[in-house]
Amino acid sequence: MDALVVEDLSKRYGPTAAVDGLSFAVPKGSVCGFLGPNGAGKTTTLRILFGLTRATAGRAEAVGRVSGVLDRDGFHPARTARDELALAARRNGKGDADAALAKAGLEAVADRKIGACSFGTRRRLALAAALLAEPEVLLLDEPATGLDPHALRALRGQLRDHAERGGTVLLSSHVLDEVAATCDRVVVVAQGRRVAEGPLDALLAQRIRLRSPDAHELLGALKQNGLDATTDGPGTVIVSGADPDQVGRVVRDSRAILHEMSTQGALEALYVGITEAS
Ligand SMILES: Nc1ncnc2c1ncn2[C@@H]1O[C@H](COP(=O)(O)OP(=O)(O)O)[C@@H](O)[C@H]1O
Ligand SMILES: [Mg+2]
Structure with missing residues (x-):
């Protein structure tokens, strides 16, 4: 069963075709890498899947609850990490801030103000907040950016866990080794179109x-x-x-x-x- 389907999707910004007739599907329970050079249309596609941007044509649908991390996390610099997760829990009507911090290995920064957190820590907090919603589909834009090796390993574990519980992940990345280690499938795009898609094993073999x-x-x-x-x-x-x-x-x-x-x-x-x- 596909948890996410993109079909003939197009998005134009004036003369620019950011996404140009893109089609792919992600089966439920897989972690799919979304690869392509800068300007290939990855962020635009994720924004459309999130419902933040309206498509010019075609469809992009996810089955079930969707959450994730795009460029802006919406955190307030004066709030602490725990405050932000507690707010996210309240918004979702479920989840516990301290449990989420522990699961993400972020207990040590619980009382730190967002403004004092490193970029990588902030990304990890945003992922922890997204996971509080217990999403079926997780959308992540460049989640590996700014993470040190420990955090990368933790991220990989979190995504695998999510997939093992039947969840689905679509993550864009430039870090190809990270994709190879984390994902079981990839979709490669260039200039708003799909150039390759399939199980990583089959593509790499x-x-x-x-x-x-x-x-x-x-x-x-x-x-x-x-x-x-x-x-x-x-x-x-x-x-x-x-x-x-x-x-x-x-x-x-x-x-x-x-x-x-x-x-x-x-x-x-x-x-x-x-x-x-x-
Ligand atoms: N809000 C926007 N207004 C105008 N052009 C945009 C906008 N968002 C993206 N684009 C253009 O669409 C193309 C695809 O961008 P993007 O989806 O961000 O690619 P990627 O995430 O793969 O780097 C680029 O040429 C970019 O400049
Ligand atoms: Mg992008």
Whole structure:
């Protein structure tokens, strides 16, 4: 079942087509990355899904309660973190500020004024406030921006939890490794249109990155077996359009020493490839 459907969505600002006939769907229970260069129309699409911006044409619908974090959190600098979460709880008619702070790992800043919180802390508070609404669909615009590694890990855990409980997440990002670690699906947009969509595994399995001190021999063996292999810097080989078993067998038979075989970093290659091609 799809928790979120965007169909033939367009948004024009005068002569600018911010979103231009965009279609995609996000199945319930998945964490979907929304990728694309600056100005691709990600924020506009999220704003339309939120009901903050009206579409010029097409539809964008989420099933169930929607909450999330876009650019502005609406927090008041003179209020404390706990005050803001208590206000959010009252607005939603449910939830507990201290429990939400604990869940987000933010007990230490409970009495800190918003104005004294770092950008990253403020983002985390905004997410905690959004989760208080117990949303079915969570929309996040660049949630990884400004977070340190601990906070990134906590964010990943929160999003996975949400999805495991049957919730759905759509998050825009430029941090491709973060997307690769957090999301099970991606939608890639450029100039307001979809250029790729699907399960991350399926998209990434098309590119496998190998690191080996015998990269030269490995490259030869892969090519000899009819695989589309190229080098990508010293000691690194990228194989396109092959399945991991097939690549693994060639590696074994070549007897090359392997330091790494992964789809990590492959997302970047895929992303750059498809956004440049479009
Ligand atoms: N309120 C607005 N008025 C005019 N143009 C806008 C407005 N919001 C966005 N745009 C334009 O629409 C395009 C898409 O913007 P945006 O959705 O913010 O992209 P992204 O979030 O992917 O960077 C950009 O060219 C941007 O300048
Ligand atoms: Mg944006």
